[in-house]
Amino acid sequence: MEYLDLYLVHWPISSKPGEVGFPVPKEDLLPMDYRGVWEAMEESQMLGLTKSIGLSNFSCKKIETILTFATIPPSINQVEMHPVWQQRKLIEFCKAKGIIVTAYSPLGAVGKIYGSNQVLENETLKEIAKAHGKTVAQVSLRWIFEQGATVVVKSLNLERMKQNLGIFDWKLTDDDYDKINQIPQHRLIPSDFWVSPQGPFKTLEELWDD
Numbered sequence: 001m002e003y004l005d006l007y008l009v010h011w012p013i014s015s016k017p018g019e020v021g022f023p024v025p026k027e028d029l030l031p032m033d034y035r036g037v038w039e040a041m042e043e044s045q046m047l048g049l050t051k052s053i054g055l056s057n058f059s060c061k062k063i064e065t066i067l068t069f070a071t072i073p074p075s076i077n078q079v080e081m082h083p084v085w086q087q088r089k090l091i092e093f094c095k096a097k098g099i100i101v102t103a104y105s106p107l108g109a110v111g112k113i114y115g116s117n118q119v120l121e122n123e124t125l126k127e128i129a130k131a132h133g134k135t136v137a138q139v140s141l142r143w144i145f146e147q148g149a150t151v152v153v154k155s156l157n158l159e160r161m162k163q164n165l166g167i168f169d170w171k172l173t174d175d176d177y178d179k180i181n182q183i184p185q186h187r188l189i190p191s192d193f194w195v196s197p198q199g200p201f202k203t204l205e206e207l208w209d210d
């Protein structure tokens, strides 16, 4: 490849130089030099190596830090987002700053080692899906689309890929929104592999600025 379309800082954390496994061993976790990393990202864009640069898994507070010195603001922030973790505050914040939110694990990463069936098995979403003659996956993806967010959904199954594209010729009703707004909120993928007593984030609250 001569260039990337979009290049993201995956997490607001660094590791000791050298080969990096996943999860990164806790003793190798280091605080990120936000300014240094973002300047290098900007240089990548200025050199034409990437068309856009952005963030992933950054809280409002951490994006604010980047914005204090960015000459090229992040184009997007990619985070966990679905009707069970709606990210209302982050969506509002990013909208005000002109940053697009991308929803990852929009179906709760069902079937993945880090995932959960709490989106696809949600009774409220099942009820809404039944009323529209759609699947729960389609309801979740449509809801994300209606929030003005972009979405990365993953399937290795052709039929489900087609199903996941079938969200553009119908919409959710006010009644659906009343129900979706009442779904109890919690993060399904807290990602505590970045938390360590010796590392830069000693608690999940520090990682997410919750």
Ligand SMILES: NC(=O)c1ccc[n+]([C@@H]2O[C@H](COP(=O)([O-])OP(=O)(O)OC[C@H]3O[C@@H](n4cnc5c(N)ncnc54)[C@H](OP(=O)(O)O)[C@@H]3O)[C@@H](O)[C@H]2O)c1
Pocket: 010, 056, 057, 078, 079, 103, 104, 105, 106, 107, 108, 109, 110, 111, 112, 120, 135, 137, 138, 152, 153, 154, 155, 156, 157, 160, 161, 163, 164
């Ligand atoms: N930036 C980050 O830190 C971060 C973190 C996590 C994920 N991501 C990215 O986000 C993207 C998607 O997230 P994800 O794979 O974690 O979760 P996801 O898209 O919510 O879920 C994928 C799972 O859902 C199943 N699935 C897909 N469509 C379905 C449908 N219509 N009905 C029922 N099941 C369906 C897939 O199985 P089948 O293949 O069998 O259909 C797969 O097991 C990936 O590209 C991933 O790399 C980014």
